[in-house]
Amino acid sequence: MITTLNELKTGQSGIIISYNGKGELRKHLMEMGFVRGSNIEVKRIAPLGDPMEVKIKGYSISLRKEEAVNIEIEVT
Amino acid sequence: MEKIKIALAGNPNVGKSTLFNQLTGMKQHVGNWPGKTVEKKEGSFKYKGNEFDVIDLPGNYSLTAYSVEEIVSRDYIVNENPDVIVNIVDAGNLERNLYLTVQMIELGANLVLALNMNKFADEKGFNIDTDKLSELLGIPVIKIEAVDKTGFNKLMKNVLEVSKSPNDVSGRIEYGHEISEHVEQLEEIINKNISTINAPSSWTALKLLEEDKEVVKKIEESQNGQKVLSEVKKIQKHLNDVFGDDVDTTVTDARYGFIAGLIQESVQKPKIDKVTRSDLIDRVVTNKYLGLPIFLFIMWLTFEITFTVGAPFQDLIDAGFSGLGGVISAYLGDGFLSSLLVDGVIGGVGGVAVFIPMIFLLFLMLSILEDSGYMARAAFVMDKVMHKLVGLHGKSFIPMILGFGCCVPGIMATRTLENEKDRFLTMLIVPFMSCSARLPVYALFVAAFFSAYQGWVLFSIYLLGIVVAILVASLFKKTLFKGMSSPFVMELPPYRRPTVKGALIHMWERGYLFIRKMGTVILAFSILIWILSSLPVGVEYASQGSITGHLGTVIAPVFAPLGFGDWQSSVALIFGFFAKEVVVSTFGSLYSVGDDGGALSAALQGTFTPLTAYGFMVFVLLYIPCLATFTAIRRETNSWKWPLFSAGFSLVIAWVAAFIIYHGGLLLGFG
Numbered sequence: 001m002i003t004t005l006n007e008l009k010t011g012q013s014g015i016i017i018s019y020n021g022k023g024e025l026r027k028h029l030m031e032m033g034f035v036r037g038s039n040i041e042v043k044r045i046a047p048l049g050d051p052m053e054v055k056i057k058g059y060s061i062s063l064r065k066e067e068a069v070n071i072e073i074e075v076t
Numbered sequence: 077m078e079k080i081k082i083a084l085a086g087n088p089n090v091g092k093s094t095l096f097n098q099l100t101g102m103k104q105h106v107g108n109w110p111g112k113t114v115e116k117k118e119g120s121f122k123y124k125g126n127e128f129d130v131i132d133l134p135g136n137y138s139l140t141a142y143s144v145e146e147i148v149s150r151d152y153i154v155n156e157n158p159d160v161i162v163n164i165v166d167a168g169n170l171e172r173n174l175y176l177t178v179q180m181i182e183l184g185a186n187l188v189l190a191l192n193m194n195k196f197a198d199e200k201g202f203n204i205d206t207d208k209l210s211e212l213l214g215i216p217v218i219k220i221e222a223v224d225k226t227g228f229n230k231l232m233k234n235v236l237e238v239s240k241s242p243n244d245v246s247g248r249i250e251y252g253h254e255i256s257e258h259v260e261q262l263e264e265i266i267n268k269n270i271s272t273i274n275a276p277s278s279w280t281a282l283k284l285l286e287e288d289k290e291v292v293k294k295i296e297e298s299q300n301g302q303k304v305l306s307e308v309k310k311i312q313k314h315l316n317d318v319f320g321d322d323v324d325t326t327v328t329d330a331r332y333g334f335i336a337g338l339i340q341e342s343v344q345k346p347k348i349d350k351v352t353r354s355d356l357i358d359r360v361v362t363n364k365y366l367g368l369p370i371f372l373f374i375m376w377l378t379f380e381i382t383f384t385v386g387a388p389f390q391d392l393i394d395a396g397f398s399g400l401g402g403v404i405s406a407y408l409g410d411g412f413l414s415s416l417l418v419d420g421v422i423g424g425v426g427g428v429a430v431f432i433p434m435i436f437l438l439f440l441m442l443s444i445l446e447d448s449g450y451m452a453r454a455a456f457v458m459d460k461v462m463h464k465l466v467g468l469h470g471k472s473f474i475p476m477i478l479g480f481g482c483c484v485p486g487i488m489a490t491r492t493l494e495n496e497k498d499r500f501l502t503m504l505i506v507p508f509m510s511c512s513a514r515l516p517v518y519a520l521f522v523a524a525f526f527s528a529y530q531g532w533v534l535f536s537i538y539l540l541g542i543v544v545a546i547l548v549a550s551l552f553k554k555t556l557f558k559g560m561s562s563p564f565v566m567e568l569p570p571y572r573r574p575t576v577k578g579a580l581i582h583m584w585e586r587g588y589l590f591i592r593k594m595g596t597v598i599l600a601f602s603i604l605i606w607i608l609s610s611l612p613v614g615v616e617y618a619s620q621g622s623i624t625g626h627l628g629t630v631i632a633p634v635f636a637p638l639g640f641g642d643w644q645s646s647v648a649l650i651f652g653f654f655a656k657e658v659v660v661s662t663f664g665s666l667y668s669v670g671d672d673g674g675a676l677s678a679a680l681q682g683t684f685t686p687l688t689a690y691g692f693m694v695f696v697l698l699y700i701p702c703l704a705t706f707t708a709i710r711r712e713t714n715s716w717k718w719p720l721f722s723a724g725f726s727l728v729i730a731w732v733a734a735f736i737i738y739h740g741g742l743l744l745g746f747g
Contacts, residue, residue, distance in 0.1 A: 019325075024142055025563045030328045031138040032565075033172050038332075044358070047367035048460040051470075051564050053358075057171045058200075058349075060568040062456050064463070067563065 001075045005040065005054070005068035013041035014073035021070045033057035034071065079120075079127045080239050081156070085149065085180065086164035087173050088135030089449075089569035091192045093117075094222040095164055096132040097581050104585075115491075123232045131158070137172070139179040141290045144496060153185050154275045159239040161185045162231070164222070167197035167204060168570075170343060174335045178249060181213070184276040186242045188234050189217040190227075196570060201346035208342040214245040223575060250337075251330035254318060258311045259285070265307050269300035284308045285315070285323045354570040358453070367457045374450065375477050382438045383481050383512070389433035397426030412610075419617055420606025423654075425599055431484055431704060436587045438478065438485040442492070443582035447574035451492060452566055459564050466549035469493060469564060472502045476545070479509030480538075483701060486511075487708040488586065497557050501549060503709050504722055507701040508545040510538050516657040517696050524677035525689040533690070541697055544729065601703055605654065618665065624650060638695065638734040639688035649695070655702050687741040691734040698730035 002017065016038045019026055033056045034040075043053040043060060051064045086092045096104070100119030117132040133152060134145035141147055153161070163180060165173040180187060189209075191197075197204065210217040216234040220227035250256070262281035266273075273280055273294065283291040285308060295301045312323050319326045361370055401418040408414035445451045451471070459470030466472070471493050479486035486506040493499045518534055526533045609617055609624040619625050620643060628647035635641050635649075648662040660676075667679040684692065700723050701709065709719040 025565065027140060027324060027328075028138070028142045029565060030325065031140065031142075031175060032567075033175075033332065035325075035329050035332045043355075044362060046362065046456055046460060047364050048457075050460045050463075051456065053362070053456065053568055055349075057169070059169045059172060062452075062459075062564065062566050062568055064459070064564045067565070 003073055003075060005042075005071040005073050006052070006065040008042045008073065008075070010042055010044050012075060013039065014075040016040055017072040017074050019071050025067060026070065029063070029067070032061065033059075039076075040071075040073065079129050080160070080236075081129050081131075081158045082160045082162060082235060082239075083131045083133050083152065083156075083158040084162050084164060085133045085153075085176070085185075086135060087137055087166065087169075087176060089567060090135070090164050090166040090169075090173065091222040092132060092135055092164050094575070094578055095162075095190070095192070095220075096130065097578060098222060098225055098228070099128075099130060123236070126236060136176060138176055139183065140286070141288055143494065145494070147290065150183060153180065153183055159186065160235050161187050162190055162235060163187050164190045164192050167191040167194045167219070168200050168202065170202075170204070171332075171335055171339055174338065175331060177213070178331050178335065181215075181245050181249060182276075182279050182282060184279065186238055187215045188231065188238055189213070189215055190231055191217060191219045192222050194219050194221065199350070199352065201350055203344040205342045205344075209338065212248070212338050212341060214248045215243045249331075250334050251327065252333070255315070255327065255330055258315060262304075262307060262311060265304055269304050270295065270298050272298050282327065285312060286327050287312075287324060352570065354449070357571050358568075361450070361453050362457060371454050371457045374445070374454070375474070378438075378441045378445070379477065379481055381441055382434055382478075382485070386434040386437050390430045393430050393432065394426070397422050397429065401426075415610060415617060416603070416606060419609070420603050421599065423602065423606075425595075425602055431482060432587070432591065434482060435485050435488070436583055438489070439583040439586045440579060442474075442489060443579045444574050446492060447572065447578055447582075449569045449571045452568050455564075455566060456568065463564065466505070466546055467553045468502060468549065469495065469498045470566075472498060475502050475506050476509055479506040479511060481512055483507050483509065483511050483705040484708045487705060487712055490712060491586075500713060500718060501552055501557055503712060503718065504552065504725075505545040505549050507705055507722065507726060508541045508548065508698060510541045510697055511656070513656045513702065514696060516660045517652075518693055520660050520663075520676065521680070521684075521689045521693050524680050525684065525686045537693055537697055540694060540733075544698060544733070548725075548729070602654070605651070618647065618651075618662070634731075635695075637738070638691055638731065639738045640684065640692050640695075642683055644683070645692065649699065652696065653700055653703055653706075655704065656696060659696060687738060687746045690741075691737045694737055695730045695734040698726055698733055700726055700730075 003014075008014065016034060016036055018036060019030060019034055038056055041055045043055050045052045046062075051062045052068060053060055053062045055061075084092050084096055096117060096119065099121050101121070104117055104119035115134070118129070119132075120127065120129050122128070131152070133149045136143075136146050136149050139146055139150045139153075152158075161180060163177050165177065177187065177189060191204065191206065194204075204219075206217040206219060216238060218227055218231045218234055220231055251259070259278060259281050262284065263277045266277040266280055266284075270277075270280075280291060280295075284295065284304070292305070295304055315323050315326060321329075360366055363370075401422045404417050404422070405414055408417070442451075445454070451474070454474065455470030457470070458473040462468045462470050462472050472490075474492065475486045475489040477486075478489050483506050486509065487503050490499045490502045490506070493502060518537060522530050522533050605624070608627070609622050611623050612621075615621040615625075620629060624647055625643065628643040628650060631650075632641050632643045632646045635646060644663065644666040647666060648659045651662040652659040663680065664676055667676060680689070700706075701719070706719045706723060709722055710716060713719070
């Protein structure tokens with residue numbers, strides 16, 4: 001199943017298919033490991049529903065859902 | 077013997093500062109990078125008769141032009157050409173950490189790789205073959221533990237060797253045939269046409285293909301630049317067609333591809349990730365129901381410790397300065413010099429010196445929160461509130477909360493924000509948080525005019541401060557900081573036990589800057605105000621006949637539309653710039669009632685009505701950051717522009733708010 005990162009629930013994981021859009025933040029995140037083929041897991045979502053914490057390349061990072069929309073995931 | 081110049085580089089949260097502190101001890105100097113608000117730490121040490129100068133580069137994930145910190149780091153590597161760069165790497169997080177390593181190799185840096193925090197990697201079940209990794213990268217790889225200096229001898233031995241005979245890393249990094257071929261092609265074109273760039277031309281070629289803004293600009297400005305850029309366009313188009321993606325993405329993919337290969341050959345990992353201690357803590361600390369209460373509790377605790385533990389020391393310093401003033405008055409009698417020292421220097425500097433214990437304690441608490449990893453969680457929990465309400469980063473919450481105690485530590489706490497614009501905007505709104513120094517002013521007026529509704533009136537003032545901060549922030553977001561995105565991307569590092577040494581060094585290096593400023597800027601301002609209050613010669617200090625008194629009389633009409641156009645109020649407000657609580661003592665001396673609170677209340681009741689009193693309180697809340705805050709903003713932004721701007725617009729806002737209250741009140745019949 002293909003979906004975007006923001007749709008994933010806590011505990012779900014998948015593989016990054018593509019990171020859409022342009023801009024510096026995208027570039028920055030790609031350099032932090034959000035590249036095609038990376039495994040990604042949603043660790044938790046903040047108490048107020050945003051941002052989300054994901055695990056990628058073995059470390060934890062948080063990002064807002066408004067950015068996660070751009071990241072396409074193949075759910076595993 | 078020539079000194080060896082080394083730099084420390086690495087991702088944030090990998091123990092870089094710890095290594096720096098262990099190497100240099102207290103022999104370090106903290107300043108700013110020229111023209112930037114990025115902290116620059118330098119130090120020196122000796123090893124086996126060799127002298128080392130060491131620079132702690134900002135913590136970076138990469139060397140693109142994403143942030144000021146990244147630009148600072150790579151400009152340093154290109155222009156200063158350090159003998160060796162020690163690249164500290166989190167052993168439990170190799171893949172992402174090596175991305176920076178690869179970029180530094182591209183840039184031609186002479187590296188030694190220091191694997192830190194191996195215990196965490198062991199816990200995760202990683203088995204790293206350092207020899208293999210070293211062989212593949214062509215640079216020494218050494219396991220260390222920065223906290224207890226494990227492996228330091230071996231590290232320094234390698235640093236020394238590499239400083240004498242630099243690594244040969246040519247051809248180590250592979251991006252795949254297609255990319256490499258075109259990078260080489262572009263490299264030749266650059267070599268032929270451009271001679272003004274310090275950096276290796278292979279790096280320049282790569283950066284041009286990646287459309288790095290800074291590098292493209294440099295090429296545009298050089299002779300034959302256009303020729304090179306048109307070649308770049310051609311190659312980009314070609315690679316675009318081949319890979320079906322922009323070159324930017326392709327190159328990033330390629331770097332991670334190369335790193336994946338390295339890891340494959342040198343690291344054994346367990347198939348399934350183990351549950352770590354950090355994970356267990358986070359299940360509680362960022363829990364859906366417990367997250368917010370825990371955050372509020374920790375904030376309350378920070379506040380309590382800073383202000384409660386600090387209070388007795390504050391009283392001690394206050395008493396010390398008063399005592400000193402008494403001694404000087406007794407010794408010198410009434411005279412010019414005595415007044416200068418007592419009213420000017422001691423009054424001014426002493427008024428700010430009382431903040432020292434608080435500031436040191438605050439920095440201690442902040443270092444503990446930061447070093448332990450909780451700060452990142454606090455921002456994670458609070459981000460939505462801050463983002464929706466004021467369009468800021470979750471971390472901005474902490475300076476604002478601290479502002480209720482004292483704006484000076486609040487301003488200084490903005491250091492924890494990575495984004496410069498976030499930092500500036502937060503600094504502009506922190507002074508609207510009603511600090512504890514404003515409380516004596518409210519207490520005086522509330523007791524004199526609102527004895528029946530004390531709590532409500534006080535609460536409304538505090539609330540007004542918050543509302544104004546939110547409004548101002550959204551106004552600035554739409555104008556001054558237009559287009560500011562302040563994205564929330566933040567690593568959540570594993571929890572760690574903060575070290576005593578680390579926390580103390582943090583506290584000292586930040587607190588010391590404040591002390592040094594007190595000796596210069598604040599002293600100068602204090603003397604200036606004293607001079608204005610003592611001239612012309614022979615006049616009573618700060619009376620209507622003094623320049624300050626005249627000034628008060630001259631500016632009084634400005635406040636007339638607000639309902640307090642008497643010269644005493646104006647003088648009190650001028651002195652309030654020193655420290656807001658000084659408004660109270662100034663009224664005391666202007667009405668010649670001294671410390672007698674009852675008599676002062678009576679005198680004020682003769683001048684103010686409840687409506688103008690409320691307007692006056694609002695004005696005091698909003699009108700100007702006090703001298704200490706002003707100085708803190710000056711220091712943190714590294715410019716006079718921001719504190720002056722902050723003072724200017726808050727004066728306007730205060731005036732407008734007080735005007736609305738006074739005339740609105742009159743219309744509603746509260747006159």
